[in-house]
Amino acid sequence: SAVISQKPSRDICQRGTSLTIQCQVDSQVTMMFWYRQQPGQSLTLIATANQGSEATYESGFVIDKFPISRPNLTFSTLTVSNMSPEDSSIYLCSVEDTDTQYFGPGTRLTVL
Amino acid sequence: GESVGLHLPTLSVQEGDNSIINCAYSNSASDYFIWYKQESGKGPQFIIDIRSNMDKRQGQRVTVLLNKTVKHLSLQIAATQPGDSAVYFCAEKRHYGGSQGNLIFGKGTKLSVKP
Numbered sequence: 028s029a030v031i032s033q034k035p036s037r038d039i040c041q042r043g044t045s046l047t048i049q050c051q052v053d054s055q056v057t058m059m060f061w062y063r064q065q066p067g068q069s070l071t072l073i074a075t076a077n078q079g080s081e082a083t084y085e086s087g088f089v090i091d092k093f094p095i096s097r098p099n100l101t102f103s104t105l106t107v108s109n110m111s112p113e114d115s116s117i118y119l120c121s122v123e124d125t126d127t128q129y130f131g132p133g134t135r136l137t138v139l
Numbered sequence: 140g141e142s143v144g145l146h147l148p149t150l151s152v153q154e155g156d157n158s159i160i161n162c163a164y165s166n167s168a169s170d171y172f173i174w175y176k177q178e179s180g181k182g183p184q185f186i187i188d189i190r191s192n193m194d195k196r197q198g199q200r201v202t203v204l205l206n207k208t209v210k211h212l213s214l215q216i217a218a219t220q221p222g223d224s225a226v227y228f229c230a231e232k233r234h235y236g237g238s239q240g241n242l243i244f245g246k247g248t249k250l251s252v253k254p
Contacts, residue, residue, distance in 0.1 A: 068246075069244045069246050069247050127188055129185055130182035
């Protein structure tokens, strides 16, 4: 399976600021996804990062709040904009290989 | 509504015993299922998957059983070890014609292994 890395691994941010999370894969992949995992909860899909076009957002998530870039087949970024304490979560990048999704280590975000 | 859920939110077992983690799904159109293990501070790790044309699949110390009649999925871990302590998630996917649906996660079961 692909090796996925994320940066930063964790951060503490002030409300009103923005944080960009990077996801790097060691091989070219077609499908990349961003998930949110709130404390003690399951995973919720934010969006599918499409290479060369706008991301596809799930219900409840909008581009202005979570802009996503996908400049090539090995890299994507997720920005959490104008953060509030409710955005404190783990943000996970994943890639798909023949139906199966593999996850990065996650970025643990705390918003004060 | 459609959902993927678990019967037990927590499970405590003795080291060396077998563990069984259960998952119920409500949509018979789901045709692909995955079990993930998530250790504290880490991302979910793929354990094993199964497609709807099978009812059992075995891996190393793990077995997944699929009962489509009652829409039930289980993960069996043989000879549970302290390193198996984690939260386990089931996930389902539905394929619509030639399109792939999204992966939908269950709530998770925390497995604690007592030495």
